[in-house]
Structures are given as structure tokens and as C-alpha cells.
Amino acid sequence: MSQHDSTETASPAPEPEAGRAELRRAAFLEAARDVFLEFGYEQANMAEIVRRAGGSLSTLYAQFGGKKGLFEAMIDSRVGELTEQMQVELAAHAPLREGLQRIGEAFLTKQTQPESLEVMRLMVAQAKKFPEIAETWAKRAPEAVRKALATYLEDRAKAGEIRIENYDLAASVYFDLVRSRLQFRSLLLPNYRPTEAEIREVVERAVKVFIGGIEAL
Amino acid sequence: MSQHDSTETASPAPEPEAGRAELRRAAFLEAARDVFLEFGYEQANMAEIVRRAGGSLSTLYAQFGGKKGLFEAMIDSRVGELTEQMQVELAAHAPLREGLQRIGEAFLTKQTQPESLEVMRLMVAQAKKFPEIAETWAKRAPEAVRKALATYLEDRAKAGEIRIENYDLAASVYFDLVRSRLQFRSLLLPNYRPTEAEIREVVERAVKVFIGGIEAL
DNA sequence: CAGGATATGTAATTCGCGTTACGTTTCAGT
């Protein structure tokens, strides 16, 4: 009776051909994500997760072994999704300034969204307790984005718009320029949320400095 | 008998003319800093703090009211100290490249020291629970460093070494270039520690891009 | 439709830890 809505909570069905156990599992993971992100690892309450997911505490423990196991499973299930969420739709063959601007704004907009920030806070906070998790996170996500930008830069370089020696390096530099201040501020000021205008301005600045300075490498 | 070394633990005496209460307070704050940084806010154990500081639980509660009060007091006492620790000895009238390199290396070296990283982790993790604290932290520290660099840049501009319109802005950009990747990695990979060579390399890159690109602003 | 496995709900069971109580000791000022 308390879990009347167990399946409602379970968002779009993950896999159409999922057994009961799979459904339970998906619902648990989703609720776990919400609760862990909202309260942080230590403050997250197992009972609260069950309350949101429906189902029972017993099943949760049977499936994940405990809080730690649930947390790890939750992160695992999100890594792919969140990585591709980081994926900047690279602006195909757009001219350099326009392409960099679009990519930069998209990246920064995603990075400063509440959910991304929550994930980041959780990762940073738990880096010592869950080293492997933070590690895969720290390596996979940035790499994906960097590769995408590097490809775009190579495209532009071959079009003669800019001269770049090391595309990966250049991509790193650009993201450093774009990200830094706003990400830092957003992480520490939970109520601060950059406006579109601020983002545009920061990115415009980054584009100018990047184009002007990158050939000096 | 268990606090045989209460004063030993209390590092260099903070104020020569300190009453007993002041001594206790200083010892508590120091132990609190260690324990909070080591375990994080939730996992920090009041008894453990007393164990390290010497003194008694009762006194701790009498002086700080509780865990929250102790935490806030500890952070307060650290802010001034760490802010000035952040103070980059600005390289006076050194030539631009050399000055930027020195400032950048000093900054990055401090930023990637374990203690700075622990503080950062703690702040990020508790930003929601202690908004005011994180706020002063997020604003005071960077401002001090930025001001210092801005002053140096103005000096160099007046010496005709570079043309810059907005010194504060330029300083922000430089720190963004210097900080980003290594700080990000260090926060997420608790076992990673950049070598001096890595730091030098990153800063060299930043200097090149900055000098090449900053006039485009 | 039977039967065994799995899920459910609820209620213990522990356990860690923040906080408080209280009797004893130490200390500064007269």
C-alpha cells in the first residue's frame, strides 16, 4: 500500500523485456541517485530511498548488499549516461569562432546545471572513500569531451582557419579557459547560478584569448 | 593522565599572553582542523578531537556549543591564515614571462598540496550545509590572489611589456589557465600528486597562451 | 494448480556518536 506507485517512479522503462527484479533494481537505482545527490553519501538514508523507490528494504539489501554497494552500482549505472551528457555536440564544420562559441556555451551550460554540480560535489567529497569510482569519472568524462573538441579543431586547422600543433592539448587549454571560474564559483556557492549572458561573456572571452594565444604554443 | 601532552599538541603558542582558556581553544581548533580535514564533517568524531587535543569533552562543548560551532570556529580561524598563504609573493618587478612563471608555479604548487585539496573537498562537500562559510571562502581567497596578480600586471604594462585593458580580468584569465586541469584531477584522484615538472610545464603553456592571447581581449 | 523462490512489510537489533550530567580536581586571586 505504501508502494502504490513503484513503477511510476521508475521513469521510462529501462528495458522493455525486464523481469521483476530488473524493474525493482532500476527503481532503486533511480531513487538512490536522487537521494545520494540531494543529501550526500553519509546523510543519505536507506529507508528514504526505499520510500521513494517503492519495494522493500529487504529486497534492496538482497540486491545490493548494503549502502556502499548501492552507491557503487548507482554510479556505475550513471557513468555512461552522464558521460554522454557531457558530450558536446560538436559544431560540425562551423567556422572557428562560431564553433568554439557554441561548444563552449553548451559545455559550460551543462557543467553549471544543478545536477552536474551535485554529481561533482558527491565525487569530490567521496574521492577518498571511493577512489576507483572517482578515478573512472575523472578520466572518462573529460576525455570524451576533449576528443570531440580536438576533432573539431583538426577539421578547422585543415580548413586553414588556425595553426595548431597538438589538438588534444589545445582542446584542454580551451576547456580550461572556459570552465574554470564559473565551475569553481558554482561548486562553492550553492545558490549561485550563472545567467546565459554571463556564460556567453565568459565564453567570448575564452574564444578571443584562445584564438589569439594558441598558436604561440 | 591521558592529556599529558596537551600543550605539545598546541603547536607554536598562538598568543604569548594567552589564558588557559585560550590555550585550550587553540588546541581544540588545531585538532578539529586535523580531524575534519581527515575524515570530513559527518565522519569527524568529537571524541577523537578531544583525544588529539587533550582537555575534555565538557570543555569543548562549553567553548563551542557543539560540532557545528566548532566547525565554524575552526574554518573562521583558518580563513585568514590560508588567505595569506594564498598570497603569491608577487614577483615585484621581474620581467613578464619570468614573473608569470614564478607566480603561476607558486600558486599551483600551493593549490595542489594535500592540505589545500582537503580544505577544498571539505568546502565543496559542505557548501550546502554551511552556505555562508563556503561563500566567504569562495570570495575572499581568490580575490586576494587576483588583486596581487593584477597589481603585477599593471606594473608590467606600465613598463611597456604588454598591453592590457582590464587587469583584474586578465588576472582571472591567467589563473584559469594555470589552475584548471591539475586542480580538477587532484580533487578527484586523491592519490595523484603532480610533479614539479608537470607544474612547470602547465605553467609554461599558460604563460605562452596568456601572453599571446590576452591582448586580443 | 502446486510449490519453491523471490519480494514485501514490519519490527527488532545493534551500533556509533553527539550531547549532557555530575562528581572530582585544578587554578587564580584574595
Next chain:
DNA sequence: ACTGAAACGTAACGCGAATTACATATCCTG
């Protein structure tokens, strides 16, 4: 020394929460 206040040490209190136990309900399979 005398004395009142502050500090000490220790042990309890209380609570929140992870984990487990168990009796019941539900669902696939043969």
C-alpha cells in the same frame, strides 16, 4: 591557605540509521 569558577574524566542518555530477522504475500514454472 581559602574559595569559587573553570576544567577534567567518565559514564550515561537518546537518537538516528544501517542492517538483519521473520512471517506473509506474490509470482513464475512445471
